[in-house]
Amino acid sequence: MKVTIKEWNAVATWHWDIPEDEVCGICRVQFDGTCPTCKFPGDDCALVQGRCNHAFHMHCLMTWIDLETSKGLCPMCRQKFEWKDKE
Amino acid sequence: MASNRMRRIGKEIADIHADAHSQIKAEPFGNQDDVTHLRGSFPGPPGTPYEGGTYNIDIKIPTDYPFRPPTMKFETKVWHPNVSSQTGAICLDTLSTAWSPVLTIKSALLSLQSLLSTPEPKDPQDAEVANMLLKSPKEFERVARDWAVVYAGAPASADNGSGSSIDDTRQGAGEDSLAKYDGYNKNLIDRFSSMGFDVDRVVAAFRHVGVERRGGQDYELEENSMGEIAARLLGE
Ligand SMILES: [Zn+2]
Ligand SMILES: [Zn+2]
Ligand SMILES: [Zn+2]
Numbered sequence: 001m002k003v004t005i006k007e008w009n010a011v012a013t014w015h016w017d018i019p020e021d022e023v024c025g026i027c028r029v030q031f032d033g034t035c036p037t038c039k040f041p042g043d044d045c046a047l048v049q050g051r052c053n054h055a056f057h058m059h060c061l062m063t064w065i066d067l068e069t070s071k072g073l074c075p076m077c078r079q080k081f082e083w084k085d086k087e
Numbered sequence: 088m089a090s091n092r093m094r095r096i097g098k099e100i101a102d103i104h105a106d107a108h109s110q111i112k113a114e115p116f117g118n119q120d121d122v123t124h125l126r127g128s129f130p131g132p133p134g135t136p137y138e139g140g141t142y143n144i145d146i147k148i149p150t151d152y153p154f155r156p157p158t159m160k161f162e163t164k165v166w167h168p169n170v171s172s173q174t175g176a177i178c179l180d181t182l183s184t185a186w187s188p189v190l191t192i193k194s195a196l197l198s199l200q201s202l203l204s205t206p207e208p209k210d211p212q213d214a215e216v217a218n219m220l221l222k223s224p225k226e227f228e229r230v231a232r233d234w235a236v237v238y239a240g241a242p243a244s245a246d247n248g249s250g251s252s253i254d255d256t257r258q259g260a261g262e263d264s265l266a267k268y269d270g271y272n273k274n275l276i277d278r279f280s281s282m283g284f285d286v287d288r289v290v291a292a293f294r295h296v297g298v299e300r301r302g303g304q305d306y307e308l309e310e311n312s313m314g315e316i317a318a319r320l321l322g323e
Binding site: 026028037060063064076 | 154184187
């Protein structure tokens with residue numbers, strides 16, 4: 001069989017240099033550190049995860065969700081960001 | 088907040104530098120310490136009239152970046168329905184309503200590069216360009232290519248425009264006729280003459296605009312000078 005390529009559309013993608021599940025996509029700081037507005041890691045600077053499984057520092061995500069331009073969407077997948085239920 | 092923004096922009100610029108592969112660039116516009124005003128650039132996509140050109144983008148980072156998108160406009164003039172041919176303003180949803188804080192300066196530049204391959208004349212930023220693309224695509228391609236050659240430094244190739252007359256111009260410019268170039272570098276002049284203008288007229292336009300001869304060296308002309316030369320040649 002001979003295959004002739006008639007058209008080739010290159011699609012550009014990008015990714016963080018560190019695996020994306022280890023950094024907050026908004027501030028690009030590791031999840032084991034705090035978001036840029038907090039000093040101490042731990043409960044005061046919690047992580048949140050959406051039903052879509054994308055995680056962020058809570059403070060970073062809230063700054064985004066509070067903007068009307070966010071339309072309440074997850075920054076990663078642009079689905080409605082809904083809190084993932086515990087358990 | 089401000090220092091967080093600076094740190095993230097700094098990281099982004101470092102990431103862009105580290106990736107030599109994509110040919111995307113971004114540097115401080117003027118003052119090296121000011122990372123809120125950058126100049127980005129990328130090559131025109133292959134298979135488009137913009138191929139071989141380099142496109143510079145003026146980038147301003149707002150105080151609430153990355154929650155608000157960077158403001159970008161084309162610094163290099165470009166003939167494209169979604170970019171103003173006058174101001175370089177861009178119509179692209181990624182840079183307005185579809186912005187997300189996980190996007191980066193680099194991803195935004197990549198979207199601009201792909202915008203050049205996928206013109207959307209139904210949602211134009213420049214109505215004149217969009218009309219031309221819809222009504223006479225051939226004419227659109229020709230003008231887009233001319234602009235790429237004049238403003239973005241794309242090589243003037245013989246397979247664009249009316250082929251035979253261009254070849255004649257080139258062959259006429261043999262060793263013996265170098266005098267016609269009046270001390271200007273041949274490549275500089277040929278970049279315009281290969282678009283179908285007489286060498287004599289191009290040289291006259293160079294003189295009129297006051298382009299430096301630099302001892303017959305080949306060098307990169309200022310965007311302003313190129314614009315003035317083109318305007319002179321087109322009789323504007
Ligand atoms: Zn964060
Ligand atoms: Zn925090
Ligand atoms: Zn998501």
